[in-house]
Amino acid sequence: MAPAPLLQISYSLATIENAVNQLWQSAHQYNVWAFSGEMGAGKTTFVHTLCNTLGVQDAVSSPTFALINEYHFLKDGTDRTIYHMDWYRLRDTEEAINAGMEDCVMQKNNYSFIEWPEKAPELLPHPHLWITIESTGPDTRNMTVWVK
Template identity: 50%
Template sequence: MEKNDFRITYTLSEIAVAAAGFSRLLNEHNVFAFSGEMSAGKTTFIHHLCDVLQVEDTVSSPTFSLINEYHCTINGRPSIIFHMDLYRLKSVEEAINAGIEDCLLGYTDRSKYFFVEWPEIAPELLFMPHLWVRIETLSETERQLEAAPAGKPAQSFFN
């Protein structure tokens, strides 16, 4: 594991604590690609992360809407979280037509954060520096989350 990597193992009853620990990564990154098998807990983890961030809006799965927008305050400034789910898309072209690319082009705005589920569907759209977050099912009640810098260049956006 590299020094910039993040790893945490948690039970489902500890997910809020795991999300609180993970939230400090928002000080350095604003684009997060959440990967993992079906039912690994990507949406659930993002929901708890949004709770930690005191999101003002109702947090729900964007499986059918593709992009949900939430408002909160991060690092003392009004911020917008774009929660995207690419699961239903079949190609990069579909992702572009659905507005995923246009939304991600806002990554240079420090008040915008992007949580992308199923990034494997259109990895070409994640050209910017981001954290690749892998959630693995260890047992029925235990998960391991690993996050590592990715993108070109693989460095922190906020440095």
């Protein structure tokens, strides 16, 4: 039998902050979050809202061109780095390692939020969160979260 998901949430842009809070409360102990979903599913939008909720002061944008965006926030009085990565343009694990992705995901005290993780799934340390976002209408999304 397949293991049950940690969480399943349906949300719209009107309720996305609730979804972010719910996920953060139940999963902040995991530091590598893989966001799987089609183009336009809402991966960047969710990461953006999450970063704002965490108090990130840096401008949060899609890391399509830089591949890695770096943000900072305070957790338990300590400065933490968020690596917001987009692996879409990477061909495979080797390219991901050469681009510095492994160095990011190995940092236990920092966070990695990864779009298009299926390009190099072998790089994800265990445990990590595998999060799927599916469109269920023009404004509604279904998120399912697994611990892998």
